[in-house]
Amino acid sequence: MRHAPAELAERPADPAPGPLSPELLRRMHGYWRAANYLSVGQIYLRANPLLERPLTIADVKPRLLGHWGTTPGLNLLYVHLNRLIVEHDLNMIAVIGPGHGGPGLVANTWLEGSYTERYPAIERSRNGMERLFRQFSWPGGIPSHVAPETPGSIHEGGELGYSLAHAYGAVFDNPDLIVACVVGDGEAETGALATSWHSNKFLNPARDGAVLPILHLNGFKIANPTILARIGLDELDELMRGYGYDPYLVEGDDPEEVHQLLAATLDTVLAEIRAIQAAARDGSDGGERPRWPMIVLKTPKGWTGPKIVDGKPVEGTWRAHQVPIADFDDPEHLRQLEEWMLSYRPAELFDECGKFRDEYASLAPTGHRRMGSNPHANGGELLVPLSLPDFRDHAVALPGPGQVKAAATAVLGGWLRDVMAYNMDAANFRLFGPDETASNRLQSVYDVTGKAWMAETEAVDENLSRDGRVMEVLSEHLCQGWLEGYLLTGRHGLFSCYEAFVHIVDSMLNQHAKWLKVTRTIPWRKPIASLNYLLTSHVWRQDHNGLSHQDPGFIDHVANKKADVVRIYLPPDANTLLSVASHCLRSRHYVNVIVAGKNPEWQWLGIDEAVRHCTAGAGIWEWASDAGEPDVVMACAGDVPTLETMAAVMLLREFVPDIRIRVVNVVDLMVLQPQSEHPHGLDERAFDALFTTDKPVIFAFHGYPSLVHKLTYRRTNHANIHVRGYKEEGTTTTPFDMVVLNDLDRYRLALDAIERIPRLRDRVTAETDRYWAMMERHKLYIAEHGDDLPEIRDWQWKR
Structure with missing residues (x-):
């Protein structure tokens, strides 16, 4: 695994060489300290935010909730990504896999000003800081993770495994967007995340944006070591290279060294990303699949926090995962907390009114370049309605009820082909499915676009294309994650799946439905396109595959969700399916489930009657x-x-x-x-x-x-x-x-x-x-x- 540049592989002399001038290093380190201070304050304090007087038990929250261990690493990355954005005028958002590092993202968006713009009562002052602290994991306040309430987020992270899929979904058809995706080393143990590394085989640098995966290797989960932290760096390097990445290691516990190494590495990987995109966009890449860069950031868990509590090591261990110091009946714990917070020297960072000092605040990007204000992280602001053909043009003509047979999804496939064609220039619609587009009779879409594919091809392959807009991979997790990322950044899509196996994404559906529920109550979150499922190859026509393929229970799962979020449709024939599908693709902020068969069956309603019937329900x-x-x-x-x-x-x-x-x-x-x-x-x-x-x-x-x-x-x-x-x-x-x-x-x-x-x-x-x-x-x-x-x-x- 490479360091970048190579001369930084050895421990540097003092001061550490690198791209950061001593003054810039000082300011960036101060910004990082401020973010860490605010993160600790959110976890612990309800009063005395600037520590202007000695800390008392009355200043500490009665219930201590939140996660410290991953937060200092996330804060470090945010500061450095800000530098990259400012120096290169990047269009960048961050997807944070370790979602329980929420205090860090809230802290950074407050420091850059985007938080106060969304929540004017949390002003950038002493009183605002106190409200910032008090609201965290407090009744009527905000959750402890990177939730919908957090500006700049498209990924809640309450459940682990989906960050990288969301990141790739966000950059499909977004050629100028870079998503820095922080993958927790605990999260990396999930099946969904392990599959997501393969998304690089579907990313076309000529027309898509870029994902910069950052594996946050801090060694521990809640109570156990992580696998990737214990396999050795050589083996980890081989694993990432096997996935098709060019990995760079940033490792250390000396802040000055890590700042310089991380800055140099980010400069190097950004240059690689730009070179890959430039070669693809001017045609000089020869059609080869690129090897995208990624970073392994290895720092201590709970870095800069208390090293020893009650005689037991904390920093660099699993004990730093949540709340390193608890039980404030012990006066020594209160003293340790105060010492910890004062170690960040808040008086240097915030003035007497609680305002972040300009010498540090000026490091942040401005306007929509701030990651907390980037419109791609509030996709409804960018949403453009689909241009939809008239579904009546694809209607099955009926001399009378039950006189003609047709395969409903094949009829729908003809309409989806036209939907795809109508929106090719806008580049805002994709069809997702786990290797089943043709099996589900939707293959007409191949008349206008192929299946996205950047890996090797052979003569027997059909419909594979670097420019394809049909996303097929044999992972329901990955299809769902891509589609969610695509929707959350302001585009439209449809997920087609065998009915029995859509249960694989039950939990992902839970998370997305909860996101939609919460964002309905957040005024600045604009509605996004609905998450549309087409479930076919259903239970009643899986007689040939047997019991393993027979399960209609996904609709039960969906029906349990909030009524203002979910819709379930069971069209009896092709014409009603056309009417329902058109309605669903026009809708906003729902989860729509459509169940329809793919086999030829008798047709019941003419198109006008079908529209009236579907309108009534x-x-x-x-x-x-x-x-x-x-x-x-x-x-x-x-x-x-x-x-x-x-x-x-x-x-x-x-x-x-x-x-x-x-x-x-x-x-x-x-x-x-x-x-x-x-x-x-x-x-x-x-x-x-x-x-x-x-x-x-x-x-x-x-x-x-x-x-x-x-x-x-x-x-x-x-x-x-x-x-x-x-x-x-x-x-x-x-x-x-x-x-x-x-x-x-x-x-x-x-x-x-x-x-x-x-x-x-x-x-x-x-x-x-x-x-x-x-x-x-x-x-x-x-x-x-x-x-x-x-x-x-x-x-x-x-x-």
């Missing part, structure tokens, strides 16, 4: 229903449940010619909730007009039945709602046997209706016998022929 299909008061409501949500419901309706009319049926289809799942619970919820009158107040409702549902009960439990007719859906019964079988195994088939739905219509009570025994005879016939047929019965395969709607 749910409705009676009059063409399939009988006039007047129904005996039963046959409800459905999802494409296969709709198919089975329509077939059940035909069976019921055959079995009971005088039956009166109402067919209700639900596209927007959240209409089932009361209006008081979700903004899309139907009011009581509208819900009762669809589902009645006292008639049996047989509800065929795409997912787990309990979700429908959860959404409708407060409805008047809930006691009469009988839901059929997935119940963890699956195997490698036929398509129809999948619904049979889960009691979602047309014969079961028809029997359910007969069992619950009071006037048909005398027919239940005979119809039950008919049902079991049909099931026996079905099982014998598929066992012998390996396919479904002809009347199932060839069924078609008739009225």
Whole structure:
């Protein structure tokens, strides 16, 4: 692993040689001390911010929360990145993986002024400093990590593993942006982060920005050493080179030496980045994939903090991770805290009014060049609406309901191709997915763009392109992380995934949904484009792959999130899918989940009717229903449940010619909730007009039945709602046997209706016998022929 420049590899004589003049070194070191002082103050103090009088127990917070160990390293980096921004007029933001270093980022944005601009009550004065300290991890204040409330942040860091993916997502199609991404060495142990190093194989220096990964190697997690700190620098160097990076080491515990070495290294890596981009942009790189630089910063954990507390080592150990000094019933601890804070010499840094002295403050960038004020870290400020083609031009023409078959996602793929084409010049839309774009029938997008790829290619490869705008990598974590970074910096996208495997990003969805929830309450955070999921290859058509590919539970997970953030759509055919997709790509600040099949299925609604149906969210299909008061409501949500419901309706009319049926289809799942619970919820009158107040409702549902009960439990007719859906019964079988195994088939739905219509009570025994005879016939047929019965395969709607 290289030092830069090479002559700095040996411990320098005093003073340390390097690019920083003695005066600049003094000022930068002072800036770092100020950031460290403010960080400690946030963790510990609620009063006496400038230590103008001896510290007392009344000045210390009763509950000490926060994380010191990683913070001094983050403060050091912020100071040095500021120098780089000022000297080279860089467009740069920072993504901070060790998110619990929050006090450092809050401190630095306060020092540069961007914090006070967002929060005028936290002025740059003694009183403002006291409020800055007091609010940290305080009821009604701010969290201890780099949260949405922190100016300049796009990455919360409360959960580890996603920083590098977010950083790369931020620079795709952002040619002038550099993201300095600090990766914690504990975070580097997560699977998501380990995969993210490979993002450099997808970064095109000709049209994308650059990521500077900085591995913050301080040796310890909460209570254990980190792996990368204990494998030796030679092995770490080989690992980073194996990932395709050019690593530089900055190591030490002498501040003057580290300042000079870090400054020299940053100058070197910036020159490398600019050379890579220049060669790619003038075509002199020969099409070769570059080896991007990265930095390993190795400094003591809890650097500049207390070295010994209660006779035990703290600095450079895991004990520095959170609050190095606690239990202030011991007067010695109060003395140690005061000594620690005074070691930063605050009187030199802040004047008697608490203002940061100009000789240090002038080091920071100004305006939007400050990392806390860069608009790329508040992407809604940069958001430009997509130019969307008219989805009606891609509609499936229908002579009547159930007369034409089409693959819904293939139809959508044609529209997405045009979306991509319409927005190529704006460079603000990408399609993300884990190696499944063609499998999910969206391959029409390849007519206008390929798959982004900077690694080696072979003759058998198809659709790979340095300039591709389709992002495929077999990691759901990486797809989601890239897309989040892309959205958070003001662009648009769609994530297509197999339904069963989207659960891999459950936790990432949690974090993004929480970000959206919090930022709704922060006036200066502007709305960003929605996070759009297309879930296909779904549970009911994974009969060939078996139980491992069958799980519709992601929508349950999403439905638990705040109602003002999440939306769930189950379009029954291609035209409703087009309408829903157009709506979702136009929306802002939501998580939209669309579930749609990729196999050819019967189509139900013409495009105008589909738009009206999707606008309402749910409705009676009059063409399939009988006039007047129904005996039963046959409800459905999802494409296969709709198919089975329509077939059940035909069976019921055959079995009971005088039956009166109402067919209700639900596209927007959240209409089932009361209006008081979700903004899309139907009011009581509208819900009762669809589902009645006292008639049996047989509800065929795409997912787990309990979700429908959860959404409708407060409805008047809930006691009469009988839901059929997935119940963890699956195997490698036929398509129809999948619904049979889960009691979602047309014969079961028809029997359910007969069992619950009071006037048909005398027919239940005979119809039950008919049902079991049909099931026996079905099982014998598929066992012998390996396919479904002809009347199932060839069924078609008739009225």
